[in-house]
Amino acid sequence: MSAAIDMSVFSETVFAIAEEVFSAMIDPEPGALQPSVEDVEAPADATYAWVDVHGEHPGRVMLGTEHETAMLLTRALLMMAQDEEVSDADFVDAVGEIANVVGGNVKALVPDPGPLTLPQVAAEPPADGAVLLHDAQFAWRGRPLGISLWSLP
Amino acid sequence: MRALVIDDSRTMRRIVVAALRALGFETLEAEHGQAALDVLEEEGPVELACIDWNMPVMTGYEFVVAARENPDWRDITLMMVTTESEHSQIVKALAAGAHEYLIKPFTPDAIRDKLQLLGLVEYEESA
Numbered sequence: 001m002s003a004a005i006d007m008s009v010f011s012e013t014v015f016a017i018a019e020e021v022f023s024a025m026i027d028p029e030p031g032a033l034q035p036s037v038e039d040v041e042a043p044a045d046a047t048y049a050w051v052d053v054h055g056e057h058p059g060r061v062m063l064g065t066e067h068e069t070a071m072l073l074t075r076a077l078l079m080m081a082q083d084e085e086v087s088d089a090d091f092v093d094a095v096g097e098i099a100n101v102v103g104g105n106v107k108a109l110v111p112d113p114g115p116l117t118l119p120q121v122a123a124e125p126p127a128d129g130a131v132l133l134h135d136a137q138f139a140w141r142g143r144p145l146g147i148s149l150w151s152l153p
Numbered sequence: 154m155r156a157l158v159i160d161d162s163r164t165m166r167r168i169v170v171a172a173l174r175a176l177g178f179e180t181l182e183a184e185h186g187q188a189a190l191d192v193l194e195e196e197g198p199v200e201l202a203c204i205d206w207n208m209p210v211m212t213g214y215e216f217v218v219a220a221r222e223n224p225d226w227r228d229i230t231l232m233m234v235t236t237e238s239e240h241s242q243i244v245k246a247l248a249a250g251a252h253e254y255l256i257k258p259f260t261p262d263a264i265r266d267k268l269q270l271l272g273l274v275e276y277e278e279s280a
Contacts, residue, residue, distance in 0.1 A: 024258035025168065077164060079171070094164040100207075101257045104236020113239065116207055118161070 011035065011136040014147050017105045018138060021098065026076045027140070036137040036144065043067075043144070049095045049121045051103035052152060055114020060130055060150040061103035063095070067123075069143040070095050092121045102147060129153040154273065155196075157181045159189040159216060160205040160234070165257075169203050169234060172261040176274050186211030190219055198226050201273055204251070206235035206242070214246060221250035230271055234259070 015035050022033045047070035050062035065073075074086050074094040096119030107113045120126070130150040138145045156178040158169045163184075170180045181196060183189035185208040193199070202220070204213040211219075213233060220226050232253040233246045243254050253267050268274040 021258045024260045024263075078167060090163070093162055097162045097164045100162070101236055104257065105238065107236075108238045116236065118207065118209065 010134045010149060013109065014102075014106065014136045014149075015138065017102055018147060021101050021105070022140065025101070026073060026098070032141055033145075034139045036139045038137065038144075046123060047095060047121065048123070048125045049099035049119055050126070051100050051119050052117040053103070053107045053110065053113050053115075054117070055110075056112060057110050058114070058152040059110070059133075060126075060152055061099065061106045062125065062148045062150060063099045063102060063145070064125070064148065065145040066143065069140065069145060072143070073098060073140070096121045106149070154201065155179045155181065155199040156201040156203060157183060157189060157192060157199045158203050159183045159186065159208070159213065160203075161185055161208040162205070165205065165234075169264070172264045173201075173203070175261065176265060176268065185209055186213060186216030186219070189216055193220070193223075193226060193229075198229055200228075201230045201232065201268070201271075203232050203234045203255075206233060206237040206246075214249060217246060217249045217251050230273060232267060232271070 019033050043066040045067045046064060047067045048062055048064045050060050052060045071086060074091050075082060077094045078090060100119045104116055107116055130152050133149045133151055135146055135148040156173045158166050158180055160166045161184050166182050173180050181192055183192050187210045204216055206213040213235065217231055220229060231251045232255060233251050234255045236257045238256045246254060253271055255263060255267050265274055269276050
């Protein structure tokens with residue numbers, strides 16, 4: 001996938017995509033999502049959501065953040081009150097859909113991409129030999145959030 | 154008017170349903186193309202179907218092809234609502250019989266604008 005995307009501008013491109021997704025569907029307040037210059041360690045209590053792109057340049061787009069942040073994203077996307085109970089099914093579906101929309105727009109950067117897989121959500125990233133190409137860090141209302149691009153074996 | 158929202162994501166169905174109800178639509182839901190065909194068989198034709206592309210069991214594209222083969226459903230307006238934004242995919246869906254194409258992410262205003270273009274929602278009079 002690295003050969004298909006200009007990695008020198010990946011962070012800027014993914015930020016533009018993520019900002020559009022967040023402003024349209026999650027948090028319309030201008031500036032709610034910001035690029036982050038800090039290196040962020042993987043959180044102990046994390047949620048990962050990803051979609052894979054098949055075809056000539058197989059790759060993966062993965063969203064990673066603290067579980068609590070993922071819960072807040074779910075409530076925002078589903079227009080729920082801050083204290084409203086979130087079911088496991090709603091949580092997995094909502095976080096997966098964010099990865100799906102971001103991943104679908106990243107896929108559009110690849111020439112002649114193959115189909116997008118259905119989103120997956122887990123507390124650990126998949127251990128399947130994928131190689132990290134780039135990790136873009138953002139902050140949503142100060143909360144760390146990463147979007148990474150992987151090459152699939 | 155009735156609309157059928159076809160998406161495997163309950164989150165996305167909820168978002169699209171909320172936007173359509175705000176525009177005055179009654180809504181039905183299906184989680185994939187085959188379930189949508191079953192809904193149409195049971196409930197009869199609707200005025201609008203909003204269709205995701207990537208779904209298990211039957212994709213949105215396969216649903217469009219199947220829906221267009223049934224003359225009883227020829228008046229249903231078919232709008233793809235999907236992350237599939239490549240030109241070739243858009244052309245493929247339109248050639249199969251879809252009327253309009255809305256790429257995720259979208260706002261409720263974007264849905265309204267598309268439905269106004271399709272003549273399913275009236276234009277608001279400017280003040």
